Amino acid sequence: MANKDEKICIIGGGPAGLACGVYLEKKGYENYTIYEKLNKVGGKAYSPKIEVNGEKRSYETGAIMGAITYHAVSEMEEFGGYYHKGPDFKKGEPNMRREYRSVSGKDAGKVIEPFNPKADFSFKKLIKLVKLKKQFKKLARLMETKYRGYDCYGHIGVAKGEYYGISKLVDGYEGTADGQAFPNYLEGKNPALKDLALPFKKFCEINGVEEVQRIWIGPYTSFGYGYFDEIPAAYVLKYLDMTTAKEFVGLRLWTWQDGTQEIYNAVNRKLKHPAILETEVVRIERPEGKVVVTTRNGKGEERTEEFDKLIVTTPLDYFKEYADATEEEKELFGKIVHEKYVDFIARFEEEQGPVISGYMFENMEPENLGHAMVYYHRWEDQGKNCPCTVYALRNHTGDPDIPYEKTLEMMKDDINKVLKFPIKEVLYAQESYYCPHVSPEDYASGWYDKLEAIQGNKNTYFAGEILSFGDMEDTCAASKDIVGRFF
Numbered sequence: 001m002a003n004k005d006e007k008i009c010i011i012g013g014g015p016a017g018l019a020c021g022v023y024l025e026k027k028g029y030e031n032y033t034i035y036e037k038l039n040k041v042g043g044k045a046y047s048p049k050i051e052v053n054g055e056k057r058s059y060e061t062g063a064i065m066g067a068i069t070y071h072a073v074s075e076m077e078e079f080g081g082y083y084h085k086g087p088d089f090k091k092g093e094p095n096m097r098r099e100y101r102s103v104s105g106k107d108a109g110k111v112i113e114p115f116n117p118k119a120d121f122s123f124k125k126l127i128k129l130v131k132l133k134k135q136f137k138k139l140a141r142l143m144e145t146k147y148r149g150y151d152c153y154g155h156i157g158v159a160k161g162e163y164y165g166i167s168k169l170v171d172g173y174e175g176t177a178d179g180q181a182f183p184n185y186l187e188g189k190n191p192a193l194k195d196l197a198l199p200f201k202k203f204c205e206i207n208g209v210e211e212v213q214r215i216w217i218g219p220y221t222s223f224g225y226g227y228f229d230e231i232p233a234a235y236v237l238k239y240l241d242m243t244t245a246k247e248f249v250g251l252r253l254w255t256w257q258d259g260t261q262e263i264y265n266a267v268n269r270k271l272k273h274p275a276i277l278e279t280e281v282v283r284i285e286r287p288e289g290k291v292v293v294t295t296r297n298g299k300g301e302e303r304t305e306e307f308d309k310l311i312v313t314t315p316l317d318y319f320k321e322y323a324d325a326t327e328e329e330k331e332l333f334g335k336i337v338h339e340k341y342v343d344f345i346a347r348f349e350e351e352q353g354p355v356i357s358g359y360m361f362e363n364m365e366p367e368n369l370g371h372a373m374v375y376y377h378r379w380e381d382q383g384k385n386c387p388c389t390v391y392a393l394r395n396h397t398g399d400p401d402i403p404y405e406k407t408l409e410m411m412k413d414d415i416n417k418v419l420k421f422p423i424k425e426v427l428y429a430q431e432s433y434y435c436p437h438v439s440p441e442d443y444a445s446g447w448y449d450k451l452e453a454i455q456g457n458k459n460t461y462f463a464g465e466i467l468s469f470g471d472m473e474d475t476c477a478a479s480k481d482i483v484g485r486f487f
């Protein structure tokens with residue numbers, strides 16, 4: 001019999017931590033505490049306000065977009081009473097339009113149309129596009145048949161050729177979210193799923209769909225999630241499942257007027273116990289049957305409190321630095337790797353910036369590590385005066401990292417010199433701990449099943465980005481799954 005009075009500690013006030021609070025409340029647990037080390041909630045959903053032409057609006061340095069497959073995020077919206085805009089954007093709303101630019105050769109800096117057969121027509125281009133269309137259809141068919149079950153959130157069983165979990169499919173997701181009933185919980189065996197441990201590049205090769213990487217690379221690599229020769233296909237296809245990928249191609253995306261951070265501000269305002277800010281968890285001890293948590297507040301004061309259960313939504317590779325991690329936890333979490341995703345918001349010289357967002361495909365290959373891959377232009381009505389966020393990755397398996405400062409310089413050069421949008425000032429720059437994942441080898445050897453096996457040991461549960469994928473939807477859904485199954 002579940003004890004709904006048990007005292008639960010949640011580390012982290014990002015999307016995952018707040019979602020744990022939401023789903024615990026839905027199941028009748030009200031004795032929870034969320035600790036957040038910063039003076040704000042939302043984690044990497046961070047949307048600072050910037051003044052342009054005398055008006056302050058939201059810009060994004062972290063999460064930006066969602067799609068029709070964002071079921072758990074919809075539940076967060078419902079809980080907080082704050083909703084997305086799109087996919088049809090009206091005047092005065094942020095927009096998601098984009099164009100593509102070349103960065104080399106005679107076309108350097110120019111707008112190109114790689115997916116339009118009529119622009120710069122050649123038979124070679126036409127044949128490549130026909131091939132792309134055919135392979136897209138082929139992959140869609142394969143994912144429905146050969147890889148049935150691939151679209152469950154999370155990775156439990158995949159390395160063994162099994163699937164368990166809530167399906168991301170649009171049809172059948174009833175989203176009742178009472179924390180207990182998962183109407184479209186799927187379960188089954190499918191040995192072909194083991195292929196998902198392969199790097200996405202290899203996965204495409206064995207299935208004869210190499211061309212589709214040209215579509216997936218935009219919302220995958222340029223969004224900081226790594227390169228296709230290093231990332232298991234499971235991550236790529238669970239985030240960009242066929243429905244989500246089609247929504248991205250068709251530009252049917254969501255974004256939020258006051259920024260994604262506002263989703264979580266709104267949730268936090270409605271929680272019975274809003275996150276306790278500026279309070280970092282600095283020590284965890286787990287003697288028999290208890291969890292003893294020490295926090296440090298903004299004034300440097302430490303406080304120790306006893307809980308019955310612990311939910312960790314923060315990076316597990318750092319868990320051993322403040323917790324009494326077991327040998328098993330140390331070994332498992334030591335295998336987590338993450339991306340180093342750099343972004344800055346730039347203001348341009350008067351009337352000299354871009355007018356919509358731009359993607360530079362050539363810079364999404366490992367050879368061009370550290371170069372600007374994409375810039376995000378949020379407010380169409382601000383035209384050439386709209387500050388833009390510029391993004392790059394600075395790590396790739398087997399290559400030395402590009403130093404952070406050098407990456408910023410390379411990104412600025414790309415924007416100033418190659419694209420010829422003169423930057424007046426950089427308003428905000430950061431590097432994010434991004435997209436935690438495991439290597440194809442660790443994935444194949446059952447890393448996720450080993451994680452599942454330790455859930456609940458020492459009254460501790462692990463949630464957050466590593467569970468399924470590093471986006472808002474997968475992290476909130478992982479919290480739903482953990483709360484649903486273990487509480």
Ligand SMILES: Cc1cc2nc3c(=O)[nH]c(=O)nc-3n(C[C@H](O)[C@H](O)[C@H](O)COP(=O)(O)OP(=O)(O)OC[C@H]3O[C@@H](n4cnc5c(N)ncnc54)[C@H](O)[C@@H]3O)c2cc1C
Pocket residue numbers: 011012013014015016017035036037038041042043044045061062063064065066223279280281282313314315341343432434464465469470471472473475
């Ligand atoms: C540039 C960028 C673009 C992105 N674009 C998108 C997008 O378009 N769509 C999308 O869905 N997702 C996007 N994401 C990803 C999305 O923001 C993350 O996947 C999501 O925020 C993860 O939520 P989380 O709660 O697991 O982790 P986080 O958001 O990282 O939150 C973790 C929280 O824990 C706190 N914390 C850490 N250690 C402690 C401690 N010891 N004690 C107390 N608190 C602690 C942190 O301060 C933080 O607030 C983007 C992210 C970035 C950086």
